[in-house]
Amino acid sequence: MEMELKPAEEIVGVDTRYLWTLPLPGAGSPAADAGVGSVWYFALPLTSAHRGGHSGGGALIPGVDGQERYRNEGTVYPHAGLVEMITYQRRCFPELAWRYVDMSHVPWAEVRAAIEADPPDVAAFSVYTSTALWAFIVAAEIKRVNPKAVVVFGNDHAGILHREVLTGMYGSRLVDFVSTGNNGPFTMMGLLYTLRGQLDLARVPSVAYRRGGQVVNQGAPTYPIDRRLLPDYRLIERELERHYDKAFEVWYAQHYTLKRMVTMPLDGGCTWGKRPGRRCKHCSIQGLTPKTTRVATAIPVLEDVVGGLGANVYAAGDSTLGFSREQWSGEIGFLDELAEACAASPVLRRHRFMLAYGLVFEFLQSAELCKDFIRTWNVGLEAFDPKLLKGDSKGINKGPDRVHEALELAQSLDYKLYISGIMGLPGTTLALLRSEVDNWLAMAETYRDSITTVSVAAPGVIPGSRMYWDSYRSHPGMRSAHGEIIPARRLTEQYIRENTEVELADVEAAIAEVGRGVIALGEERGHMKFGGYMLGGADEDEAAERRLLDDICNRI
Numbered sequence: 001m002e003m004e005l006k007p008a009e010e011i012v013g014v015d016t017r018y019l020w021t022l023p024l025p026g027a028g029s030p031a032a033d034a035g036v037g038s039v040w041y042f043a044l045p046l047t048s049a050h051r052g053g054h055s056g057g058g059a060l061i062p063g064v065d066g067q068e069r070y071r072n073e074g075t076v077y078p079h080a081g082l083v084e085m086i087t088y089q090r091r092c093f094p095e096l097a098w099r100y101v102d103m104s105h106v107p108w109a110e111v112r113a114a115i116e117a118d119p120p121d122v123a124a125f126s127v128y129t130s131t132a133l134w135a136f137i138v139a140a141e142i143k144r145v146n147p148k149a150v151v152v153f154g155n156d157h158a159g160i161l162h163r164e165v166l167t168g169m170y171g172s173r174l175v176d177f178v179s180t181g182n183n184g185p186f187t188m189m190g191l192l193y194t195l196r197g198q199l200d201l202a203r204v205p206s207v208a209y210r211r212g213g214q215v216v217n218q219g220a221p222t223y224p225i226d227r228r229l230l231p232d233y234r235l236i237e238r239e240l241e242r243h244y245d246k247a248f249e250v251w252y253a254q255h256y257t258l259k260r261m262v263t264m265p266l267d268g269g270c271t272w273g274k275r276p277g278r279r280c281k282h283c284s285i286q287g288l289t290p291k292t293t294r295v296a297t298a299i300p301v302l303e304d305v306v307g308g309l310g311a312n313v314y315a316a317g318d319s320t321l322g323f324s325r326e327q328w329s330g331e332i333g334f335l336d337e338l339a340e341a342c343a344a345s346p347v348l349r350r351h352r353f354m355l356a357y358g359l360v361f362e363f364l365q366s367a368e369l370c371k372d373f374i375r376t377w378n379v380g381l382e383a384f385d386p387k388l389l390k391g392d393s394k395g396i397n398k399g400p401d402r403v404h405e406a407l408e409l410a411q412s413l414d415y416k417l418y419i420s421g422i423m424g425l426p427g428t429t430l431a432l433l434r435s436e437v438d439n440w441l442a443m444a445e446t447y448r449d450s451i452t453t454v455s456v457a458a459p460g461v462i463p464g465s466r467m468y469w470d471s472y473r474s475h476p477g478m479r480s481a482h483g484e485i486i487p488a489r490r491l492t493e494q495y496i497r498e499n500t501e502v503e504l505a506d507v508e509a510a511i512a513e514v515g516r517g518v519i520a521l522g523e524e525r526g527h528m529k530f531g532g533y534m535l536g537g538a539d540e541d542e543a544a545e546r547r548l549l550d551d552i553c554n555r556i
């Protein structure tokens with residue numbers, strides 16, 4: 001698969017031009033470190049949001065008490081992609097020092113001091129659209145202190161925009177390599193072997209870089225996930241204790257018996273993704289081909305995580321609840337096998353430990369099958385009025401009656417619910433906005449004993465989505481905003497203006513009203529939390545972050 005701006009179908013396969021066998025056969029343990037003495041892996045905070053750097057965090061909403069717990073608690077979930085790479089690094093380079101730094105928890109001053117004291121030789125960043133600014137800031141500081149350091153950007157934002165990053169005002173100076181596929185460990189370990197002089201760069205998959213004034217991209221299909229190691233969270237147990245457990249305590253402790261949650265790439269893609277034109281318009285995930293791990297491999301890892309670390313498991317797939325034999329083409333029996341294996345495991349059969357995504361339709365099909373191991377159903381309801389879903393494949397949620405039926409079923413089978421939605425979809429009027437607010441509040445009130453989170457956001461125009469691609473092609477204004485850092489809030493404002501009868505300000509007022517209601521209801525009973533997408537771009541913090549970046553760059 002090649003990550004590009006134009007939504008594309010993800011290809012799964014093995015391209016034999018590249019190195020996939022890790023550790024590299026015959027590499028042995030080289031005596032010299034060849035300039036690579038330490039590798040740091042960075043997870044980043046949302047732009048301008050030191051508060052609520054967590055999914056569904058966000059700025060404080062005026063006019064309601066009980067938001068103290070939303071302040072600066074950092075994310076609940078360690079970063080799966082980074083722990084996946086660290087797991088491989090321990091296998092391939094057991095002697096090579098590494099650090100895992102999650103800046104939603106570790107403050108900038110502390111990170112800056114650590115870089116000053118002993119900068120890394122290689123820095124790997126997981127870059128989302130909403131965290132790109134911080135990726136550049138930290139990369140700049142590392143290059144300032146250690147100009148020889150090698151900077152690698154990865155994840156969807158960087159991969160989709162690899163050209164923009166490698167040739168951009170900041171990226172051309174700060175970023176050496178960009179990962180362009182869903183092959184993190186192979187890209188990163190390949191690069192480490194290359195930097196140590198043990199592998200030709202041409203054999204590293206899914207990597208883009210500058211050469212002779214050009215951008216070279218060694219695009220590769222996604223290596224099958226049933227042949228990969230799963231992330232080993234024991235490697236960051238100290239960070240779990242120091243940071244993530246506290247965040248979990250604040251947000252979720254009242255809802256769960258296991259008091260942690262870690263993300264596991266057990267499956268990926270969705271059954272809607274085969275043809276990119278059919279995908280939900282706002283979905284920015286490129287890797288959409290349905291794929292699953294091997295259940296026999298996953299079970300011992302899950303036993304360690306649940307039984308050993310005492311953690312819940314966030315299934316990173318986009319459509320996990322869709323993967324039962326009774327649905328779609330009937331080809332994928334992942335959940336059927338998993339249910340059977342969990343029931344047979346002395347550790348797992350005692351817990352409902354998993355959080356899984358699924359459409360309403362998918363939940364209705366698999367709720368009964370999964371009721372002994374899935375604890376939480378994570379559902380994107382998007383909107384209540386079917387008119388708003390037209391032209392966006394989420395219409396497959398099939399309107400309010402099916403939603404109601406699914407929520408009732410969830411409650412009767414004692415599922416927890418993490419519910420998200422979008423306000424300001426094409427066709428929105430002021431009257432519709434009002435009725436959406438009322439519907440969200442009515443739902444929150446009815447199901448508050450099951451709901452952990454209600455998260456409602458404006459339609460973020462982010463690269464990777466069909467919405468972004470359509471706007472990019474049809475709007476000169478959009479093209480001028482396009483680049484290595486995306487002004488997502490400004491683009492969203494424009495998108496709402498052009499496709500609805502309301503303004504972003506109306507949408508944000510409606511979201512705040514839902515927020516106030518949800519928080520107040522949760523305070524009364526149920527402990528629901530509220531969150532919305534922090535688009536950034538609106539406050540002084542972000543302007544200060546931009547100045548910080550320029551200031552560091554001027555000193556390199």
Ligand code: B12
Nearest residue numbers: 055056079080081124126128129154155179182184284533
């Ligand atoms: C789990 C998840 C979360 C979790 C946990 C994230 C975490 N800390 O790990 C939570 C709930 C916290 C979360 C939050 C948010 N998320 Co989220 N999340 C996901 C989800 C479902 C799975 C990600 C995952 O763990 N996959 C498994 C791991 C192993 O793979 P991966 O991360 O995809 O990375 C692969 C490659 O990209 C590559 N790679 C990744 N990083 C790097 C770095 C280097 C150096 C290299 C070489 C390679 C590499 O290697 C991996 C494969 O081997 C994805 C959707 C999806 N299925 O991809 C959305 C997704 C990543 N999230 C998204 C968004 C928007 C958010 C939020 C901004 C939501 C919000 N608040 O409004 C926040 C941001 C939080 C933050 N501070 O960064 C978007 C990102 C879009 C974009 N263009 O940036 C996605 C793609 C979903 C979408 N809307 O389309 N998210």
Ligand code: SF4
Nearest residue numbers: 270272279280283318
């Ligand atoms: S939003 Fe979900 S169902 Fe829609 S295309 Fe994306 S992953 Fe598939």
